[in-house]
Amino acid sequence: MAAEWRRPFLFFALYFFSGVSWRVSATIFTLQNGCSFTIWPAVTSGNNGEVLGGGGFALAPGSAVELPATAGWSGRFWARTGCDFDGNGNGSCTTGDCGGRLQCAVGGAPPVSLVEFTIGDGGEVKDFYDVSLVDGYNVGLGVRASGGSGDCQYAGCMADVNRNCPAELQVVDGDGAVVACKSACEAFGKEEYCCTGEFASPETCPPTDYSRVFKTACPTAYSYAYDDLTSTCTCTGADYVITFCPAADS
Template sequence: MYILLYKHLLSCCSSQLSQTEDRRMASLVSVLLTTFLIFTIIASASVNLSESTRSFTIVNDCKETIWPGITHGESFNGGGFSLKPGQSAVYTASPGWGGRIWARTGCNFDKNGNGTCQTGNCGTSLNCTRPGNPPASLAEFSLGDVDFYDISLVDGFNLPMIVKAINGTGNCSTVGCDGDLRQNCPSDLALKANGKVIACRSACEVFDSDEYCCRGTYGNPGTCLATNYSKSFKQVCPAAYSYAFDDPTSLTTCSGADFIVAFCASRNQTVCSYHDKQLACNQSKGIRPISQGWWVPMLALPLMFKILVIF
């Protein structure tokens, strides 16, 4: 449509000018119309980019296989795949997507995809049919004009994890853990299998009290405060929810970002993922390897040259 409009204007204006002005003015009109066309296309492309899908690169930095779970999973249907140590996968979400990503551990599925997991279990099949069972570390997202994201340990902890925003604008800080809570889990919260701590349960799940579950008279930020249990969670994962009203240091906002969700990673390390035969690391802005605006000056160069020729 833009090209047809451009051709019509160019033909009309050049015809009129050739009768009243010299060729130099006609060439200048050509340059101006071409400039108008380019910037109209750029404006259109910017709108399309703002409405584009988002990518979530899910990385397994653990020494064990994990089975990611995704609620409201669109392209992955709730999960249904495994990641061996060092592997990664890309989940694509539509604009406005909201949901959770977590890891299942200690899973055993048969050839038909039926089975269970030690932590993060979400039904009896490889594809999650419901949210994961606690205890499980959760990455939570709500995408829109402004994206909200966090790591939540309110339902307990099964693996250290982080979320890094890539190429976004705003705060866009990294959230999650600096260590592994399983190594220092309070003994009365520890979940064990074969004598090994495989997860750290929440105090709410273990004691089922209003104080620890932030309910009843404790159901507001003024009365539900940090406890010794939540403080032990916060010490290991300072940029994560340790209890229900732990908002000030836990909820983060960003706009227009893609995300890396890395398990068994820490906030201060470089997280790399390998997907489609390409290596991408969080310290590089190269998940989009070429800037989306590189072609603007390239289009402008011929126009500059043509103006110089005219004058």
């Protein structure tokens, strides 16, 4: 993709003066809050690219916001819950916190449900995206492509994993309510759950009983590090609707 921007000026001049329309359009991400409570969506760029939405903001129930991203952008989206920030953007969140800041510059603290994207060029280079529970789960997520071509699969986790989270993986708030579900890697730190050390390959790190809890609840989401075959989605030239707490009939 970087080579596209290094072409000589003559390339662009020929298109301009020949009357051919040349436009690199933005990919529009529409973030929707389908939850019954306020969330604080967060965004980080994976390639030192533009920071969408300032890195984080509040989103009331039923609200939506559009965020444009240029070709080649990659990054992550997630929802933070139970946040409290002061006028300077300092504070904390019960789940998904990113260093105590409203506008994130670092990733969300697990357990947290993630949407991951790498945007192509709208032509031969595809967009890649997935919903990941590798870092655990806090709220449901759904990603729907709009206006693109190719497979353009729906990616999501509509189930409330917190309801069926094993006791040893649960994160509870001050009222005893389960607000997130840890991954086995986060809970136990063992190599066989983290796919590290002697288990750092698809052959040596198969699914576990814990990762199957996530996979059973959310078949199209990443449940552990090597869960690629049923979890990576592609599309070309699309915009995307990312819904937090999507309805079961999405």
